Structure formats: C-alpha cells, structure tokens
Amino acid sequence: MARGEITGNTASLCPGYAQANLVILPKDWAFDFLLFGLRNKQACPILEILDAGDPVSKILAPGADVRDELPRYRLWLGGELVDEPTDIRHLWREDLVSFYLGCSFSFEDALKAAGLPVRHQEMGVNVPMYRTKLPAAPAGRLHGPLVVSMRPMPPDLVEKAHLVSGDFAEAHGQPVHAGDPAEIGIADLDRPEYGDPVHMHPGEVPVFWACGVTPQAALAASRVEFAITHAPGHMFITDIKAEDLGGKALLACGRS
Amino acid sequence: MARGEITGNTASLCPGYAQANLVILPKDWAFDFLLFGLRNKQACPILEILDAGDPVSKILAPGADVRDELPRYRLWLGGELVDEPTDIRHLWREDLVSFYLGCSFSFEDALKAAGLPVRHQEMGVNVPMYRTKLPAAPAGRLHGPLVVSMRPMPPDLVEKAHLVSGDFAEAHGQPVHAGDPAEIGIADLDRPEYGDPVHMHPGEVPVFWACGVTPQAALAASRVEFAITHAPGHMFITDIKAEDLGGKALLACGRS
Numbered sequence: 001m002a003r004g005e006i007t008g009n010t011a012s013l014c015p016g017y018a019q020a021n022l023v024i025l026p027k028d029w030a031f032d033f034l035l036f037g038l039r040n041k042q043a044c045p046i047l048e049i050l051d052a053g054d055p056v057s058k059i060l061a062p063g064a065d066v067r068d069e070l071p072r073y074r075l076w077l078g079g080e081l082v083d084e085p086t087d088i089r090h091l092w093r094e095d096l097v098s099f100y101l102g103c104s105f106s107f108e109d110a111l112k113a114a115g116l117p118v119r120h121q122e123m124g125v126n127v128p129m130y131r132t133k134l135p136a137a138p139a140g141r142l143h144g145p146l147v148v149s150m151r152p153m154p155p156d157l158v159e160k161a162h163l164v165s166g167d168f169a170e171a172h173g174q175p176v177h178a179g180d181p182a183e184i185g186i187a188d189l190d191r192p193e194y195g196d197p198v199h200m201h202p203g204e205v206p207v208f209w210a211c212g213v214t215p216q217a218a219l220a221a222s223r224v225e226f227a228i229t230h231a232p233g234h235m236f237i238t239d240i241k242a243e244d245l246g247g248k249a250l251l252a253c254g255r256s
Numbered sequence: 257m258a259r260g261e262i263t264g265n266t267a268s269l270c271p272g273y274a275q276a277n278l279v280i281l282p283k284d285w286a287f288d289f290l291l292f293g294l295r296n297k298q299a300c301p302i303l304e305i306l307d308a309g310d311p312v313s314k315i316l317a318p319g320a321d322v323r324d325e326l327p328r329y330r331l332w333l334g335g336e337l338v339d340e341p342t343d344i345r346h347l348w349r350e351d352l353v354s355f356y357l358g359c360s361f362s363f364e365d366a367l368k369a370a371g372l373p374v375r376h377q378e379m380g381v382n383v384p385m386y387r388t389k390l391p392a393a394p395a396g397r398l399h400g401p402l403v404v405s406m407r408p409m410p411p412d413l414v415e416k417a418h419l420v421s422g423d424f425a426e427a428h429g430q431p432v433h434a435g436d437p438a439e440i441g442i443a444d445l446d447r448p449e450y451g452d453p454v455h456m457h458p459g460e461v462p463v464f465w466a467c468g469v470t471p472q473a474a475l476a477a478s479r480v481e482f483a484i485t486h487a488p489g490h491m492f493i494t495d496i497k498a499e500d501l502g503g504k505a506l507l508a509c510g511r512s
Binding site for chain 2: 027030031034035038046049051052097139140
C-alpha cells in the first residue's frame with residue numbers, strides 16, 4: 001500500500017491478496033494478548049508478530065513499515081477510542097509489539113468465485129461487524145466478547161459458504177453462526193457496532209464469521225492503557241496470495 | 257504421575273501416552289518465551305500454557321499440579337543450573353507462567369511398533385541430547401542453540417523413521433538431521449550434553465530430532481534470572497494418547 005494514498009476501507013482492494021488485522025500493544029501486555037490470540041484462534045489467527053520496537057514486517061509484506069502502511073488506525077487510551085489517525089509515526093515507542101491477525105476479506109474473492117454474494121462489496125461499503133453475547137476465552141488481564149462480521153446468503157448457499165471459507169483457517173475459517181442474530185446476542189442487524197449495515201434480500205440468512213475486531217472489544221473491556229489497532233475494515237494488505245496464507249502462516253510467527 | 261513415587265527418567269513409562277517438556281518463567285519473560293516457542297515450532301511445539309500463578313493443567317492432564325507431577329525439575333538462576341529438586345512447591349510464585357511443550361518420547365512407541373530401534377529404551381537409560389551449532393531463532397532477549405535428541409538407526413530404516421515421526425508434529429515431528437554429527441556441530445556422540453550416551457551398532461546412522469531441551473540452552477545462554485524446567489528426560493506425563501496429540505493440541509493453548 002502506498003503511504004497516505006488510500007484512507008478508505010480495503011474490502012475490495014488488491015483482489016487475491018490476504019489482508020490482516022493489526023494490534024499494537026506495549027510489551028507489558030504482549031504476553032496476555034498472545035495468549036488471548038492462541039486461545040481464540042478463530043477470531044485471532046496470528047499471522048506475524050514483530051519484536052518489541054520493530055515496526056517492519058518480515059513475512060507478510062517484507063519491508064513494510066506498520067506505522068504508515070494502513071489507510072486508517074485507531075488509538076486507544078485506557079480502553080477508550082480517542083483518535084483515528086492515518087499515520088502513527090508520532091505515537092511510536094520502543095516497547096510496542098505489533099501483531100498481525102488474519103482477516104475475512106482474504107476469503108471474499110473465493111466466495112465470489114464460488115458464486116456467493118459479498119453484499120458489502122456489491123454496495124461499496126464496509127462489512128458490518130457486531131459484538132455478540134459469546135465471551136472470548138479470557139487470558140490474563142484480557143477479556144471481552146466475540147465480535148463477528150456478517151454476510152447475507154440465500155439459505156441454499158449457506159453450506160457452500162461454510163465449505164469455501166473453511167479452507168481459510170488463517171482468515172477466520174468457517175462461520176460461527178448462521179440464522180437468528182438474537183441467538184448470539186445481536187439485537188439489530190441494521191445497527192452494527194463497527195462498519196456499515198448492508199441490505200438483506202428477501203429470504204436471505206445472515207451468516208456470521210469470527211472477526212479480527214474481537215481484540216478491539218477486549219482491549220476496550222479490559223481498559224488497556226495504550227493500544228493502536230487498524231480502524232475496522234481498514235486493513236493491512238499483505239504481499240501474500242490469500243490461498244497461500246496457510247503455508248505462509250506456518251512461518252509467520254517465526255523465521256524457522 | 258503419583259507424587260514423589262518416581263524420580264528416574266520417563267522414557268518408557270506409560271506407553272501410548274504423550275509426554276511433555278516443561279518451562280516455567282516469570283511473567284516478565286513469558287512473551288519472549290512464547291514468541292521463541294512459536295518461532296522454533298519444531299523444537300518447542302506448545303501444547304498448553306497456564307495463566308500466571310496458576311499451577312494446574314487444564315488440558316494435558318486436568319487437575320495435575322505442575323509443582324509435584326514431574327519426577328525431577330531443574331532450578332535455574334541467572335542462567336546457571338543450581339538445583340534438581342523433585343518438588344517445586346517451595347519455589348512457587350504468583351508471577352510464574354507454565355509452558356508445556358511436546359516431547360519426542362511421545363513417538364517412541366510408534367517407532368517401536370514400526371520395527372525401528374529405540375536404543376536408549378533397550379539399554380534402560382535416558383536419551384542422549386546434544387547442543388548443536390545450529391542457532392534457534394531468537395525472540396526478544398532469548399537466544400541459544402538448537403538442542404537435538406539422537407536415536408541410532410540402520411541406514412535402510414532412516415526414511416521410515418522420518419515417516420513415522422513425521423506424523424507427530426506436536427512432538428518434534430521428523431528428524432532435523434541424519435548422518436555425520438559434525439555437520440551440525442556435534443563433536444563426540446559419546447559425550448552428550450544432556451542424558452546418557454547409547455551404543456551405536458556397526459553401520460548404524462545417528463538420527464537427530466529437535467529437542468524440547470532447546471529452551472534450557474536458551475535460558476542458560478540468555479541468563480534468565482529465574483526459571484524452572486523439567487530435568488532432561490524427566491517429563492510430564494499427560495492423560496492424552498500420543499496419537500491424539502495433534503487434535504488436542506489445537507485446543508491446547510486455548511479453551512476455544
């Protein structure tokens with residue numbers, strides 16, 4: 001991604017390439033967060049972790065500086081969202097650890113290729129995301145709800161959506177729920193906590209995937225004193241083809 | 257394992273059940289170590305991680321207290337080995353994080369079932385383990401050499417050893433080297449840094465597997481101020497069948 005050129009959401013950008021969620025935390029919180037990620041693999045598939053103070057990706061997009069590669073970031077202080085900058089160089093500290101997590105945008109090309117609708121792309125908006133009543137597995141000081149993204153599907157295509165996305169374990173894999181939103185604690189599909197609402201066509205079923213915004217809900221609920229994340233839908237675009245993510249992800253935490 | 261009843265090595269104990277390496281570190285070192293483990297998956301396949309201050313396994317052997325379940329431990333201060341106690345209750349602190357890592361003893365039954373020799377079991381001794389000249393991938397403050405275990409094999413069975421152990425990715429998987437020990441920096445097979453030497457039969461080839469003692473070499477090289485590990489060969493015996501380790505290990509870092 002060229003620096004500062006794009007500040008909108010990345011839902012349909014760079015077709016075929018994997019996208020990633022971003023969480024940057026002080027090292028004091030890094031163990032709790034890594035454990036949170038490992039305990040919530042479907043919501044937080046870890047793709048790459050940088051050493052404290054190192055802002056440069058080694059695996060997902062070698063040489064890319066995490067401080068200006070995303071179109072929009074979020075700054076969190078004490079669990080409160082305080083700013084949405086397009087560059088975070090002025091916020092950088094030597095104790096900051098960057099985590100890249102898989103993103104469901106990575107399987108949307110495969111959904112479309114299989115004939116499945118991707119409504120927010122059709123509408124040119126961000127994917128709708130919701131906080132659920134399902135708790136994420138806590139880790140140390142971190143706790144919070146599972147956040148999900150939603151894509152409406154005709155009922156006869158729900159199984160296909162499971163099959164296609166199931167091949168992308170490093171991008172949240174298959175859905176966690178399909179059908180009545182109330183069952184997972186979502187009161188109103190038209191009022192997502194993150195992203196934009198989308199139209200449901202008559203007879204369509206809402207299909208929900210675990211979402212990489214789950215860490216943002218956790219750091220808010222846990223009142224983490226300092227954190228930087230991507231702005232929902234404004235992702236880190238990698239140099240890795242979405243279908244290669246599984247193999248590459250094996251390397252991702254390591255140089256081994 | 258019953259408390260205090262066994263203080264010898266566990267190489268042939270509880271056939272069929274997975275065994276685990278143990279590393280206990282202050283939380284200040286936990287992120288560095290978890291990253292070290294993820295970056296060195298073959299040497300450090302992570303099976304379970306407990307929260308800081310929690311000594312009780314949830315997955316590998318539910319209810320087992322890590323402080324007296326192993327036959328013998330090692331206490332490390334400033335990277336120096338200072339004691340080999342059989343119980344660590346007196347050393348416990350609320351900031352200690354326990355990591356369980358896969359162990360090659362877990363695939364030895366499968367090797368034997370496939371007609372492959374397991375010499376140290378035949379001899380009733382501990383497996384020989386060596387520091388190599390191959391560096392482990394560093395992580396934060398942690399660095400050190402790859403440690404390997406060795407089992408001699410007739411040359412025509414080396415490929416079979418690869419195939420059989422390759423099915424146990426959570427227990428170090430296939431060998432990292434077979435043949436000339438000098439190629440990986442081992443000067444004398446009769447003088448292992450850990451465990452016991454074993455007889456090589458005429459014509460046999462030494463076969464080397466990544467070893468869960470690698471973290472011990474790293475915490476010594478990195479002069480970690482406080483650490484507790486298993487004593488080499490004196491493992492945590494789990495309630496999980498070795499062949500189920502892969503599936504269970506998916507859960508292992510998490511309750512998800």
